[in-house]
Amino acid sequence: MILTQCAVCATELGLSLGKKCGRCSTRYCGPACQVQHWKEGGHDNLCKKIKKAGGAEQYNANTKYTEAVAVAAEACAEDTKGQTCYICTQAVHWKTKEGLVRGCACRGTAGFAHVSCLAEQAKILFAEAEENNLHVKVKQARWDRWGRCSLCEQDYHGVVACALGWACWKTYVGRPEVHNAHISAMGQLGNCLGAAKHHEAALSVKETELSILRRVGAREDRMLVAQTNLAITYQGLGRFEEASRMIGDVYSGYLRLEGVEHEDTLRAALNYAISLVKLKRFEEAKALLRKMMPVARRVLGASHDYTLRMRWNYAETLYKDAGASLAGLREAVSTLEETEQTARRVLGGAHPITGGIEKGLQKARAALRAHEEAASGDVSSICGAVEAMTPGDA
Structure with missing residues (x-):
């Protein structure tokens, strides 16, 4: 559930408080707001449309996706001028009429695509993995296509990542709340909102994800991922002390579960170092990075983004002090x-x-x-x- 506020007065409802419209599931804090929304807020005209789209959550996801695609295409318009989609080979999408985007590490004439095409590609790949019950690592590699370019193998960023996050969420929002794809899509959306610096929106999504994971008794490694993502949002909102405490606990958790050379541990070490730099605890950050940079270079390689960011933040501990x-x-x-x-x-x-x-x-x-x-x-x-x-x- 991403819609956690009353549609009229924005009262926070969490996952279960308040009431819903019996037809379309729009959420309200109580009968008064529901009546007001019907009489004065235009819900009488929208209700059937929302229900036809699949309910309030699906309708909201569809709307946000369309808005995010338009923003991404506009932001990429200059870069994509005169190019065609490498998936459908068209400049303008035949159905949605959307423009092209490119928000990865592709350069030259490579990497131009429609968000719709990227989303359909990811959807098909993951569906095949589910239908054929492929190994969990294969499923994860397929899932990564919701946020990673298949050509340059680098993550999408900014408004393009945000549009793909909404594409992912609108694809799986209809799954049961405890379904793995539903929860993963929620996490994907939260991270992509953060990538576009929509930290307040990301906070609501990530808190909801963590609440669901706790309720269903998710594995510890899954909880650590959700806690990491939430802590990064705390950083984006300037809540550095909270972020550092949470990320420090996550780092300790990965050291215990995976050992020092695991990629998850290296990511947690990087995030913890960043949080220490934000708090100007330079000596602690410096000591951690001096310990982990050689490990990252050996395990991941000198050109991996974790290795690059570790070196970047290590330099910060030196010149910001x-x-x-x-x-x-x-x-x-x-x-x-x-x-x-x-x-x-x-x-x-x-x-x-x-x-x-x-x-x-x-x-x-x-x-x-x-x-x-x-x-x-x-x-x-x-x-x-x-x-x-x-x-x-x-």
Whole structure:
């Protein structure tokens, strides 16, 4: 259940409070709001339409999906001009009339597609895995197509990820609440809303997902994933202390369950380090990253996004620290220069990770320049370097 508020007064209803319209399942805090919505809110005209679409949740998912696709196509319009979809080979989708998107690491003439085509591809692949009862790892690889490009094998980001999140949710919202695909689609939507920086909306989705998992007694590893995703949303909302405590517990959980070299543990270590940097606990973050960076490089490779982000955040612990040494600042700059080159080669210049590393490199260079000039007695550019070190940058 994603619709957790009264349709009239927005009172929070959680998963079970209030009442529903008997025809379309629109939720209300009580009879008064339901009557008001029918008489003054236009529900008398929408009710049959919502029911025909499959109920309030399905209708909401369909509407949000259509809106998200339009936003994504508009955002990608300049990049996709004159191109065609690599799946259906058309510039404009034959049925939906939507434009093209590209929000992965593909470059040149590769990777252009319609969200509808990407969604249909993912839907078919996962349906085949379900019907043939394929191995859980194969199912997961098929499921990953809801958020990962089949050409460059990198995750979609921003508004394209958001549109695919709504596509996933509208596909599986009709499954029973405890069905694995229903819960996974809810998690996918929450993560994609976060990718588009819709943190308030993501919070509601992720809290609902975690509540359902607790109620059905999900496995510990599944709970850890949901807790990680919720903590990342806390970070996006500036709730850094809550995020750090939760992510620290998740990291400890993965160490116990999977060991230090598992990909899930490495992801948890990265998230915990990021939370420590947000709290300016640089020495703790630095110690953790020095321990885990060699493991990530050995297990995942130097070009994996976890490895890149670990090195990026390690450099942040060096140049953001008010007591940074000259040697530390030089290490930060050299680390970011090398990491930026790798990210640009693997992910491309338009990817958020590449852009973030580039911004970090600019700040590290400014801090190094200010430190060197202060040491030599020339303070002419210190003010400019300090201004470049705006708080809160990731």
